[in-house]
Amino acid sequence: MRSWEVRLATALVWLSVLPGIGCLYLAYRAFTTTDDLLMFVLPVIGSFLLGAGLFLVSAALSLAVRLQQRHRSARLQTALMGGLLAAMGPFVMAATPGLGIVFLLYGGLLLYLMTTPAAAAELGPWRRSFEQPAPWGGTPGRGLWAPSPPTPGLHPSVPPGPVQGPWAPDPRTLPWLSWKRHSGPRAPWWQTWQAGLAQGIPLWELVLLCLALLSFAVGLIAIPLAMTGSHVFRTLRVESGAAAWLLLLLPASYAVVFWLERRMRERLATRPSR
Numbered sequence: 001m002r003s004w005e006v007r008l009a010t011a012l013v014w015l016s017v018l019p020g021i022g023c024l025y026l027a028y029r030a031f032t033t034t035d036d037l038l039m040f041v042l043p044v045i046g047s048f049l050l051g052a053g054l055f056l057v058s059a060a061l062s063l064a065v066r067l068q069q070r071h072r073s074a075r076l077q078t079a080l081m082g083g084l085l086a087a088m089g090p091f092v093m094a095a096t097p098g099l100g101i102v103f104l105l106y107g108g109l110l111l112y113l114m115t116t117p118a119a120a121a122e123l124g125p126w127r128r129s130f131e132q133p134a135p136w137g138g139t140p141g142r143g144l145w146a147p148s149p150p151t152p153g154l155h156p157s158v159p160p161g162p163v164q165g166p167w168a169p170d171p172r173t174l175p176w177l178s179w180k181r182h183s184g185p186r187a188p189w190w191q192t193w194q195a196g197l198a199q200g201i202p203l204w205e206l207v208l209l210c211l212a213l214l215s216f217a218v219g220l221i222a223i224p225l226a227m228t229g230s231h232v233f234r235t236l237r238v239e240s241g242a243a244a245w246l247l248l249l250l251p252a253s254y255a256v257v258f259w260l261e262r263r264m265r266e267r268l269a270t271r272p273s274r
Helices: 004-015 017-032 041-068 074-095 097-114 117-123 189-199 203-226 242-246 249-270
Strands: 146-148 161-163
Touching: 004 017, 004 041, 004 074, 004 097, 004 117, 017 041, 041 074, 074 097, 074 117, 097 117, 189 249, 203 242, 203 249
Parallel strands: none
Antiparallel strands: 146 161
16 A cells, blocks of 8 residues: 555655755865865865765665655654754744745645654554564464474474473573573563563562662662762772762662562463463
8 A cells, every 4th residue: 555645755755865965066066176265164064065965865765765665663754854844944944035935845744744644554653663573472362472382393402381482492591691502582671571560570579679770770879979080091990988889789789680580580481371
């Protein structure tokens, strides 16, 4: 499905490469013009125009390709581009009325096209730009880790039971240091905690988790209080005092959260999904 709104927006984005090409042309003129009075100024202006032209051309091409491929963030990025250009229109109009009107009409049209129902149906809702892709094995109707019965083609080293995907290891195997011999798809940590909190945790674990987060925040605040010297002059060091002992809260809170996550993975792998 290709609506005329999305087609028109794509064509307008492709046209946005023209200002970048114009900057590249002006940069070429600045580098090739010989003027004794401006011999030190023209290279600076040419370098600025060259950088601006390359940025504008690459940004326009990237956004146009994203629109054609219906990327998840294409609608939001196009709307932000149109809104920014429309907001710049009145300011540009104060200096150059004609160019300001072009900015206002071009940006407003792009913003309007991205708010139409046809663009929403074809490119997806706004929140699609912020949604994380589903992990391996995260199919509709299944939990974060679903039981995997013995299936043909499954590697013999993968025992049947709770796994994150068709050939992932048991989610309870969370190594301390190396991930060697633990290859395979793993769910992101935020989905692990989301599923674990939705399943429910004991009250004492929740209290311990809140204390660990509070201790971590205190440790972060203590970093500038415990450090002295300058990184530039290589004199940065930890100053002895009460603030230096508070830095121990950082690894301690991390260890507590790590231990709580292991217990959460154990419950997710052994309890049935609600």
